[in-house]
Amino acid sequence: MSAPSTPSPAPAGRTRAAVMEDVAARAGVSAMTVSRVLNTPEKVRPQTRARVLAAMRELDYRPNSAARVLATGRSGVLGVVSFDTTLYGPASMLYGIEQAARGAEYTVTIASLRTLTRGAIEEGVDRLRSQSVDGVIVIAPHLSAAEGLRRLPPDLPLVAVGAADDLPVPVAAVDHRAGAVRATRHLLSLGHRTVHHIAGPMDWVDSDARVAGWRHALAEAGREAPDPLPGDWSARSGYEQGRVLAADPEVTAVFAANDPMALGLLRALREAGRDVPGEVSVAGFDDVPEAPFFAPPLTSVRQPFGEVGRLAFQMLLERIDGAEGVPRRTVEPELVVRESTAARAD
Amino acid sequence: MSAPSTPSPAPAGRTRAAVMEDVAARAGVSAMTVSRVLNTPEKVRPQTRARVLAAMRELDYRPNSAARVLATGRSGVLGVVSFDTTLYGPASMLYGIEQAARGAEYTVTIASLRTLTRGAIEEGVDRLRSQSVDGVIVIAPHLSAAEGLRRLPPDLPLVAVGAADDLPVPVAAVDHRAGAVRATRHLLSLGHRTVHHIAGPMDWVDSDARVAGWRHALAEAGREAPDPLPGDWSARSGYEQGRVLAADPEVTAVFAANDPMALGLLRALREAGRDVPGEVSVAGFDDVPEAPFFAPPLTSVRQPFGEVGRLAFQMLLERIDGAEGVPRRTVEPELVVRESTAARAD
DNA sequence: GGGCTCAATGTTAACGCTAACACAAGCTAG
DNA sequence: CTAGCTTGTGTTAGCGTTAACATTGAGCCC
Numbered sequence: 001m002s003a004p005s006t007p008s009p010a011p012a013g014r015t016r017a018a019v020m021e022d023v024a025a026r027a028g029v030s031a032m033t034v035s036r037v038l039n040t041p042e043k044v045r046p047q048t049r050a051r052v053l054a055a056m057r058e059l060d061y062r063p064n065s066a067a068r069v070l071a072t073g074r075s076g077v078l079g080v081v082s083f084d085t086t087l088y089g090p091a092s093m094l095y096g097i098e099q100a101a102r103g104a105e106y107t108v109t110i111a112s113l114r115t116l117t118r119g120a121i122e123e124g125v126d127r128l129r130s131q132s133v134d135g136v137i138v139i140a141p142h143l144s145a146a147e148g149l150r151r152l153p154p155d156l157p158l159v160a161v162g163a164a165d166d167l168p169v170p171v172a173a174v175d176h177r178a179g180a181v182r183a184t185r186h187l188l189s190l191g192h193r194t195v196h197h198i199a200g201p202m203d204w205v206d207s208d209a210r211v212a213g214w215r216h217a218l219a220e221a222g223r224e225a226p227d228p229l230p231g232d233w234s235a236r237s238g239y240e241q242g243r244v245l246a247a248d249p250e251v252t253a254v255f256a257a258n259d260p261m262a263l264g265l266l267r268a269l270r271e272a273g274r275d276v277p278g279e280v281s282v283a284g285f286d287d288v289p290e291a292p293f294f295a296p297p298l299t300s301v302r303q304p305f306g307e308v309g310r311l312a313f314q315m316l317l318e319r320i321d322g323a324e325g326v327p328r329r330t331v332e333p334e335l336v337v338r339e340s341t342a343a344r345a346d
Numbered sequence: 347m348s349a350p351s352t353p354s355p356a357p358a359g360r361t362r363a364a365v366m367e368d369v370a371a372r373a374g375v376s377a378m379t380v381s382r383v384l385n386t387p388e389k390v391r392p393q394t395r396a397r398v399l400a401a402m403r404e405l406d407y408r409p410n411s412a413a414r415v416l417a418t419g420r421s422g423v424l425g426v427v428s429f430d431t432t433l434y435g436p437a438s439m440l441y442g443i444e445q446a447a448r449g450a451e452y453t454v455t456i457a458s459l460r461t462l463t464r465g466a467i468e469e470g471v472d473r474l475r476s477q478s479v480d481g482v483i484v485i486a487p488h489l490s491a492a493e494g495l496r497r498l499p500p501d502l503p504l505v506a507v508g509a510a511d512d513l514p515v516p517v518a519a520v521d522h523r524a525g526a527v528r529a530t531r532h533l534l535s536l537g538h539r540t541v542h543h544i545a546g547p548m549d550w551v552d553s554d555a556r557v558a559g560w561r562h563a564l565a566e567a568g569r570e571a572p573d574p575l576p577g578d579w580s581a582r583s584g585y586e587q588g589r590v591l592a593a594d595p596e597v598t599a600v601f602a603a604n605d606p607m608a609l610g611l612l613r614a615l616r617e618a619g620r621d622v623p624g625e626v627s628v629a630g631f632d633d634v635p636e637a638p639f640f641a642p643p644l645t646s647v648r649q650p651f652g653e654v655g656r657l658a659f660q661m662l663l664e665r666i667d668g669a670e671g672v673p674r675r676t677v678e679p680e681l682v683v684r685e686s687t688a689a690r691a692d
Numbered sequence: 693g694g695g696c697t698c699a700a701t702g703t704t705a706a707c708g709c710t711a712a713c714a715c716a717a718g719c720t721a722g
Numbered sequence: 723c724t725a726g727c728t729t730g731t732g733t734t735a736g737c738g739t740t741a742a743c744a745t746t747g748a749g750c751c752c
Contacts, residue, residue, distance in 0.1 A: 019708055030732050035710060045730060062476050066415035067708035070737045075412065077455070077477070084441070091437040095430070098458045107477055109423070109455045112444045130408050131423070131453055235639040260636055267639045290606055293581040293613045295641035365738055376702050381740060391700065413738035416707045 018059035027055040038063060069132055078106050078316060079128030081121060082139040083113045087233070088288055089305055090139050093161060096309020097137060104317065109133060113140070116203075121148030129156060135316045137161060138169075141205045157319035161312050164205050170319065171328040172312035176206050176285075179301040179333035180213025183255050183283045186299070186335055188221050190281060191344035192253035197228040198241045198265060200257040210257050210285065231257065235264035242268025245280075252280055252344050259284040259291050262298055266340070270295070277342035287336050297338040304331050364405035373401040384409060415478055424452050424662060425474030427467060428485040429459045433579070434634055435651055436485050439507060442655020443483060450663065455479060459486070462549075467494030475502060481662045483507060487551045503665035507658050510551050516665065517674045518658035522552050522631075525647040525679035526559025529601050529629045532645070532681055534567050536627060537690035538599035543574040544587045544611060546603040556603050556631065577603065581610040588614025591626075598626055598690050605630040605637050608644055612686070616641070623688035633682050643684035650677050 024031040029048060036044050037052045044052070055061075069075045080097060082090050098108045109131055111124040121140055128136055135157035138149065146164045162173040187195045197214050200207030211228055218225045229244060231237035238261030245251045246268050256262035262284030266276060274280050276296055284291065287302035308331055315329065370377040375394060382390050383398045390398070401407070415421045426443060428436050444454045455477055457470040467486055474482055481503035484495065492510045508519040533541045543560050546553030557574055564571045575590065577583035584607030591597045592614050602608035608630030612622060620626050622642055630637065633648035654677055661675065 021708080031708090032710075032733080033731060036731085039710080043730075048730080062472075064416070064708050065477050066412045066421065067737090068710080069412035070410075070416055070739085071708080071710045073737080085431075085444075086434075086438050086441050088432075092432050094456075095432050095458060098431075098456060099460065102458075107455055107457075107473065109453055110440075110444060111453075112441060112448075114445065126408075127453065131411050235636045239639055260639075263636055263639045267641065267643075270641060290581045290609055290636075293585055293606075293609045295613065295616060297613075367738080377738085378703080378740080379701060382701085385740080389700075394700080410738050413707090414740075416709085417738080417740040419707080 018061045019064065020061075022059055023052065023055045023061050026059060027052045075132045075134050076106055077109055077131065077133045078313075079109050079111060079125070079131065079133040079136040080139065081111045081113065081124035081128065081136060083116060083142070085110070085112050088286065089303065092305035093139055093309040093312070096306035097313050098309075099306075100310040100313040104313075106134075106313075116140070116142050116144060118144070119148065121145055122151065125152055125156070125158075129153070135159075135320050137312050137316055138163070142203050143205055143208070144203055157316060159312050159316045159319065161308060162205060165328055168326055170315050170326050172308055172315055173328070173330050174206075174303050174305075174308055175330040175332050176209035177213035177216070179285060179303070179335070180210040180255070181217045182333075182335040183285065183299075183301050184214045184217035185221075186337065187253040187255060187281055187283060187341060188217065188223070190253070190341060192281065193344075194218065194223045194226060195253045195255050196226050196245055196251050198231045198238055198245075198254065198256045198261050199228040200261075201232050202230060207257055214255055231261045233258055233260060235260040235267075237261060238264025239268050241265070243272070245269075246272035246274055253282075253341075254280060255283045255285075257285055259286040259288045259294075259298060259300055262300070262340075263294055266294060266296075266298075277340055278345060281341040281344075283341055291336075292338060294340070296340050299338045299341040300336055302334045302336050304333065307331050364407045365410065366407075368405055369398065369401045369407050372405060373398045421478045421480050422452055423455055423477065423479045424659075425455050425457060425471070425477065425479040425482045426485065427457045427459065427470035427474065427482060429462060429488070429491075431456070431458050434632065435649065438651035439485055439655040439658070442652035443659050444655075445652075446656040446659040450659075452480075452659075462486070462488050462490055464490075465494065467491055468497065471498055471502070471504075475499070481505070481666050483658050483662055484509070488549050489551055489554070490549055503662060505658050505662045505665065507654060508551060511674055514672055516661050516672050518654055518661055519674070519676050520552075520649050520651075520654055521676040521678050522555035523559035523562070525631060525649070525681070526556040526601070527563045528679075528681040529631065529645075529647050530560045530563035531567075532683065533599040533601060533627055533629060533687060534563065534569070536599070536687060538627065539690075540564065540569045540572060541599045541601050542572050542591055542597050544577045544584055544591075544600065544602045544607050545574040546607075547578050548576060553603055560601055577607045579604055579606060581606040581613075583607060584610025585614050587611070589618070591615075592618035592620055599628075599687075600626065601629045601631075603631055605632040605634045605640075605644060605646055608646070608686075609640055612640060612642075612644075623686055624691060627687040627690075629687055637682075638684060640686070642686050645684045645687040646682055648680045648682050650679065653677050 020031045020034045024034045034052055037049050085091050101108050111127050113120045113124055137159050139161045141162040149167050149169055159170045163171050184195050199211050215225050229241040242265035256265050269276050269280055276282055284298050284300040287300040291298040291300045366377045366380045370380045380398055383395050431437050447454050457473050459466045459470055483505050485507045487508040495513050495515055505516045509517050530541050545557050561571050575587040588611035602611050615622050622628055630644050630646040633646040637644040637646050
């Protein structure tokens with residue numbers, strides 16, 4: 001349509017994209033030599049290589065990956081099956097994976113799950129598999145996901161992120177339990193008699209592990225564990241459970257299983273006129289970028305999402321290269337103390 | 347290694363995955379008929395079709411997409427080039443795109459940009475193109491991205507999300523300007539003499555449009571526009587600029603260009619002892635899920651990210667199907683009034 | 693009942709690339 | 723000086739699928 005104004009190297013008027021044969025003809029070599037320049041350049045005489053590279057540039061040649069895949073059986077693509085990539089955690093992990101993958105010349109294809117119905121994971125993996133991915137990373141930290149993971153094709157290289165630990169698949173995860181222990185110990189060390197807990201949804205592995213860590217820290221200090229209150233990760237659920245806790249004058253320390261719930265909790269406490277951290281201390285989990293700006297700035301357990309993403313990718317590479325076994329590697333989270341926790345007033 | 351315990355339909359011991367020819371042999375037909383069962387089932391006699399489908403199931407056959415791509419030239423894959431998929435906006439759009447794509451039997455491949463250096467977009471598009479994507483959606487709402495978008499191959503179906511409006515590419519966007527106008531008018535209608543603004547980074551199209559909308563609303567009311575304060579989308583920058591604003595007793599209404607900055611601003615005002623909304627009204631932009639739980643709950647402009655993602659996908663489909671021209675379609679954001687804005691105290 | 697159409701299926705040849713082997717020329721070693 | 727190795731390149735075949743054309747047989751019309 002428009003006149004070619006850019007100094008594009010692609011000859012205008014050309015109708016079909018250049019293929020290897022075109023490059024070969026232009027450089028006066030065979031297609032195979034062109035292929036070698038791409039894959040094993042050291043096996044081509046520098047002079048020839050230069051001619052071929054020049055021809056590629058002149059024709060704006062791009063290798064056709066579909067043909068490559070067909071010929072080699074390797075795609076250089078890895079699939080990520082994830083539940084709700086809108087959440088900060090999954091989004092960050094996806095990002096970490098993508099960055100790591102790029103460094104290793106891999107491309108990432110995604111399959112988001114809308115729901116976690118039975119079979120959803122298998123369907124996601126299937127969609128990716130038919131795209132001939134070299135391997136798959138599953139981000140689905142649900143207990144019910146375990147079932148789906150069990151019945152996956154055993155020949156497909158696969159790594160799960162943050163999954164249950166009794167699975168027959170390799171897992172990369174944050175040590176949620178250790179994080180919960182740290183947060184709870186911190187609150188106890190401030191003189192609180194016990195620590196209440198707003199938990200994540202029942203179905204999540206993360207929730208489970210955090211409840212376990214919280215329980216453990218209370219037990220080792222010889223304290224009773226009050227019933228945890230169930231939330232669903234949303235600020236709203238934190239708010240609702242927070243209203244319950246705010247009404248109970250015995251409550252002086254609360255550990256929320258993630259930051260949005262902590263935010264909701266803070267609002268509930270504020271509305272009930274209970275000062276944080278004067279009357280009640282609050283700790284969260286995730287350490288989202290906004291946590292330092294909550295009212296008050298939130299003490300939270302920082303999850304190294306990006307790092308887990310990189311770890312998962314690395315483990316997947318090992319699988320693809322033929323590693324056996326079902327390792328489980330974890331990354332330690334770190335407690336970041338801010339102003340929402342303080343010594344118990346007497 | 348382990349004994350086959352699952353009732354997997356794939357015959358154990360089989361070494362190579364089944365291909366079309368295998369299915370054909372088993373069903374007693376030619377490969378072409380199998381292909382037809384997959385692509386144009388109505389052209390195959392029901393009886394034959396059933397036999398073929400049965401054979402597929404028995405052999406756990408999965409079509410090889412690489413071969414399909416090579417033969418047809420269509421991949422059923424679309425690429426998304428995005429800047430920082432960790433941010434709520436891009437993550438939500440990506441999700442919207444993926445969901446829409448799934449409905450149309452498309453798969454999504456991503457290329458995240460680490461930086462927005464010159465050429466980054468082209469490089470991202472190139473990476474995707476060599477994966478033979480059918481089309482590309484670029485999420486890069488930066489002014490500097492414009493340059494990159496200009497020099498893209500004209501034959502590749504492409505849609506930009508939220509890009510500048512003087513570009514030679516189709517654009518799907520939120521009408522940021524209209525959103526800013528609404529927020530500013532709302533604040534003025536509450537009796538504030540003027541509205542201050544914490545802007546996004548200079549380089550973003552979104553920032554620009556929001557500044558323009560804010561300016562317009564002030565101008566139409568005959569008010570002076572104070573100098574906008576530059577932020578970088580982060581809560582921290584909102585906090586820092588907030589300290590400046592909090593120190594100025596003339597300031598009674600602030601419109602922050604996104605919610606995290608509004609959150610930082612709220613903290614700064616709180617620390618300075620200025621009541622919100624008693625002394626100062628605050629409005630944000632994005633309406634993140636946590637906004638209702640800020641202190642106080644934040645009035646904000648809701649961005650329909652998912653909708654924009656769907657719109658972009660739909661526009662891309664039209665491109666792929668041969669549509670011409672460079673349409674620009676926008677979605678109107680909506681103002682959600684909460685407790686952070688109130689009538690000016692006298 | 694011969695020629696026609698139409699529906700269902702088969703055959704052949706790509707698609708663009710690379711693995712595997714083949715070959716030529718130059719060099720080394722005995 | 724010849725067998726044997728090395729280096730650089732070419733040839734052939736095949737990866738799994740579909741487009742395009744070919745074939746077969748049934749049903750129909752005049």
